[in-house]
Amino acid sequence: MSILYPNNHYNSVHEIDYKQLQVLGVKAIIFDIDNTLVPYDILEPTPQVIGLIEKLQKDGFKLCLISNNNKNRVDLFNKELKLPAIAKAYKPLSKNIKKGLALLGSQADQTALIGDQMFTDVWGGNRVGLFTILVRPIQDKEEWITKIKRGIEKKVFKKYISKKEKTND
Numbered sequence: 001m002s003i004l005y006p007n008n009h010y011n012s013v014h015e016i017d018y019k020q021l022q023v024l025g026v027k028a029i030i031f032d033i034d035n036t037l038v039p040y041d042i043l044e045p046t047p048q049v050i051g052l053i054e055k056l057q058k059d060g061f062k063l064c065l066i067s068n069n070n071k072n073r074v075d076l077f078n079k080e081l082k083l084p085a086i087a088k089a090y091k092p093l094s095k096n097i098k099k100g101l102a103l104l105g106s107q108a109d110q111t112a113l114i115g116d117q118m119f120t121d122v123w124g125g126n127r128v129g130l131f132t133i134l135v136r137p138i139q140d141k142e143e144w145i146t147k148i149k150r151g152i153e154k155k156v157f158k159k160y161i162s163k164k165e166k167t168n169d
Contacts, residue, residue: 005163006122006134013037013114013135014048018056021112026131028062028106030097032115033077034069035137043076053081062104066096066113068120091115092124101128 010016013036021029034040037049045053056063065085067074074087084103089096101111108129115121116137125132 003126004118004123005126006118006132008132009134009136011136012138014052016114016133016135018059018061021131022059022061024131025110026112027060028064028101028104028111029056030064030066030100030104030111030113030125030130032091032113032117032121033065033067033074035116035139036114036121036135038077039139040069043073044079045077045081050080053083062106064100064104066091066100089124091120092127094124094127097124097128097130 013031031037038044038046053063063083065074065078065081065083066089067085067087068089068091069087071087074085078085084100086096086100086103091097097113101108104111109131112131112133113121113125113128114133114135115125116135118134122132122134
């Protein structure tokens with residue numbers, strides 16, 4: 001079950017301690033898009049997301065986008081950001097996550113993957129050896145298949161929190 005546990009979790013990408021990531025040796029970040037950076041039905045990055053991306057780049061992070069969504073969705077979202085991006089990633093499979101590492105020129109132990117799903121983002125990132133960060137989904141409105149997974153994820157997340165609390169005692 002620990003393959004589904006993130007290294008850390010936050011309420012949103014805007015609450016992550018990116019300076020702490022740098023202290024841990026993270027130099028590159030792979031971001032999921034849907035319900036991580038924006039709700040899945042928002043087609044372009046918000047000014048807040050654009051500001052975050054610009055700040056992270058200024059702070060020296062290499063950035064990449066990865067999504068299980070289609071190329072048109074990813075290309076439209078990435079039009080202004082102009083980041084390396086991978087569509088139809090089939091997370092949690094590792095092939096395209098490794099492709100993201102190659103696009104960034106980064107090693108797994110220097111890279112974080114940030115996403116909102118344990119069964120795609122966290123599992124996929126952990127399989128490759130990335131530092132995984134789970135964020136709370138931006139909105140409850142989701143595709144039907146994701147809604148089914150969320151019920152199981154809630155149970156896994158409770159176990160993760162329980163284990164984390166025992167470790168911190």
